[in-house]
Amino acid sequence: MSFAYEAGRDILKQLSLEFDHRSTALIGQNGAGKTTLVKLLKGLLRPSTGDIFIRGINTKEVTVAQLSRHVGLVFQNPNDQIFKRTVLDEVMFGPLNLKQDRHAARESAVLALQRVGLADKLEANPHDLGLSEKKLVSIASILAMNTDILILDEPTIAQDFAGKERIKEIIQSLKAEGKLVLTIIHDMDFVAENFERTVVLNQGRVLLDGSTREVFSHKELLRQACLDTPYITQLAERLGIPQTILTAREFIEWQQKNSERRETNAQHM
Amino acid sequence: MKTIVVEQLKYRYPLTQTLALNELSFEVEEGEFIGIVGKNLAGKSTLCQALIGLVPHFYHGGYGGRVIVDGLEVGKSQVDEISKKVGIVFQNPFTQVTGSKLTVYEEIAFGLENLGVPRAEMIDRIDHALDLLQMLPFKDRAPFDLSGGQMQRMAIASIIAMRPKIIVLDEPTSQLDPQGSEEVFRAIQSLSREGMTVIMAEHKMEKVAQYADRVLLLHEGRLIDFDRPEKVFSRDDLDQYGIAAPVYTEVCKALDAKIAGEPYYPATLDEACKALVMRRE
Numbered sequence: 001m002s003f004a005y006e007a008g009r010d011i012l013k014q015l016s017l018e019f020d021h022r023s024t025a026l027i028g029q030n031g032a033g034k035t036t037l038v039k040l041l042k043g044l045l046r047p048s049t050g051d052i053f054i055r056g057i058n059t060k061e062v063t064v065a066q067l068s069r070h071v072g073l074v075f076q077n078p079n080d081q082i083f084k085r086t087v088l089d090e091v092m093f094g095p096l097n098l099k100q101d102r103h104a105a106r107e108s109a110v111l112a113l114q115r116v117g118l119a120d121k122l123e124a125n126p127h128d129l130g131l132s133e134k135k136l137v138s139i140a141s142i143l144a145m146n147t148d149i150l151i152l153d154e155p156t157i158a159q160d161f162a163g164k165e166r167i168k169e170i171i172q173s174l175k176a177e178g179k180l181v182l183t184i185i186h187d188m189d190f191v192a193e194n195f196e197r198t199v200v201l202n203q204g205r206v207l208l209d210g211s212t213r214e215v216f217s218h219k220e221l222l223r224q225a226c227l228d229t230p231y232i233t234q235l236a237e238r239l240g241i242p243q244t245i246l247t248a249r250e251f252i253e254w255q256q257k258n259s260e261r262r263e264t265n266a267q268h269m
Numbered sequence: 270m271k272t273i274v275v276e277q278l279k280y281r282y283p284l285t286q287t288l289a290l291n292e293l294s295f296e297v298e299e300g301e302f303i304g305i306v307g308k309n310l311a312g313k314s315t316l317c318q319a320l321i322g323l324v325p326h327f328y329h330g331g332y333g334g335r336v337i338v339d340g341l342e343v344g345k346s347q348v349d350e351i352s353k354k355v356g357i358v359f360q361n362p363f364t365q366v367t368g369s370k371l372t373v374y375e376e377i378a379f380g381l382e383n384l385g386v387p388r389a390e391m392i393d394r395i396d397h398a399l400d401l402l403q404m405l406p407f408k409d410r411a412p413f414d415l416s417g418g419q420m421q422r423m424a425i426a427s428i429i430a431m432r433p434k435i436i437v438l439d440e441p442t443s444q445l446d447p448q449g450s451e452e453v454f455r456a457i458q459s460l461s462r463e464g465m466t467v468i469m470a471e472h473k474m475e476k477v478a479q480y481a482d483r484v485l486l487l488h489e490g491r492l493i494d495f496d497r498p499e500k501v502f503s504r505d506d507l508d509q510y511g512i513a514a515p516v517y518t519e520v521c522k523a524l525d526a527k528i529a530g531e532p533y534y535p536a537t538l539d540e541a542c543k544a545l546v547m548r549r550e
């Protein structure tokens with residue numbers, strides 16, 4: 001599949017990708033084509049050449065409305081997404097358009113808002129909320145539609161520690177429900193902790209695609225794409241740990257095992 | 270010399286009951302790089318706004334105590350006087366760009382035109398700001414054709430050109446990719462090396478630890494701690510204030526690897542490497 005906004009200038013160049021149930025991070029520098037790709041998956045844009053199939057449906061052959069039953073997209077900037085006067089109305093908009101009756105739509109919305117921790121803000125005007133809460137409202141709006149595929153564009157922007165933990169829980173629980181969570185994200189430590197698969201886009205092409213551990217073992221290729229490995233991975237590498245470490249827990253365990261090993265060796269000498 | 274003196278600062282937004290800033294007192298030396306940390310709603314942005322006078326001149330409400338920037342009492346001064354001492358860079362560069370200028374060069378000239386700076390000096394200052402932020406190659410570009418990192422550097426350049434003694438940055442990199450945010454952090458660091466006082470609210474603790482001389486920890490509008498990064502991040506009660514220490518501090522704490530000769534844990538990659546190697550030996 002290729003895509004160009006202007007004829008002759010391909011933003012995405014002959015991509016071939018398959019997405020399965022694995023939670024997947026989409027990384028790459030600004031301008032790599034990440035947001036363009038998710039807009040194509042959502043049917044907001046159509047491929048210039050090639051095709052995209054969502055659950056067997058060719059995105060060229062259906063309307064965005066028809067596709068929205070399957071794919072939910074949370075915009076990077078919640079201000080581009082939010083337009084209602086109350087948080088509840090905002091989150092009910094999706095379910096109502098999927099033809100749920102008012103009662104069921106309200107129930108879906110309230111559940112989604114509980115999940116993001118905003119159950120006490122139903123009647124608030126979303127525009128009065130701070131950026132981090134607006135982002136959570138925009139996530140709730142998509143959760144309420146209960147799609148099989150959820151695409152999050154930079155979910156952790158403006159989130160503090162608690163907000164990030166909450167988003168982590170949401171991603172984990174969606175994964176447990178068997179949904180595909182595809183996330184564009186710049187926070188490499190968050191990628192390492194939360195995603196099974198990582199796809200690296202660079203200048204409109206797939207540079208790397210594999211398990212997150214495998215992807216983060218290619219330090220040089222990542223650097224070419226102007227990306228870094230997670231902080232903890234860098235620390236482990238500086239200390240000469242041979243394997244690719246992805247989380248603080250892995251690091252601590254490796255260090256502990258290693259010092260035990262050294263002690264046993266010392267006793268044998 | 271003290272560039273910033275805050276005494277018993279209290280502030281309440283209009284129509285609210287709770288204090289957004291509560292009895293804050295602290296002092297900043299000229300040329301220091303200060304990181305402000307705390308969870309959302311801790312008062313970070315409000316404090317930034319109090320330092321540049323948006324609180325209380327734009328946001329009214331209850332105000333008490335004093336903020337003095339470079340000898341000027343913010344609460345009693347005109348905004349244009351304050352803007353010559355302190356500049357602010359917002360979280361999102363899109364909200365800062367005027368939208369009425371066709372090139373990066375003209376965009377940076379905007380603040381200077383409004384201050385009535387003579388033309389020859391204006392050109393000098395713009396060139397210096399462009400150079401400092403490594404934006405010279407982009408000076409004839411349209412502001413909205415820049416990448417996020419470039420746009421944020423342009424926003425910083427437009428503030429620097431006004432030659433403030435103090436620059437306040439409210440989460441300047443939250444919208445940027447890793448390379449863009451690294452560019453911005455480096456640019457801020459070079460300003461700090463030139464002697465500018467830097468105040469930066471930021472959620473990325475690894476970056477705060479790497480760049481800040483001191484860390485100001487806020488919680489519910491109160492100042493909890495104001496000290497060297499490794500000291501603040503070694504506290505046992507950080508989760509009570511809704512923040513997590515840099516991952517380096519976290520692992521060193523778990524492995525009991527302290528900074529040599531100090532009771533604190535490392536907060537940066539370099540320090541963590543040293544402490545962990547020492548522990549091994």
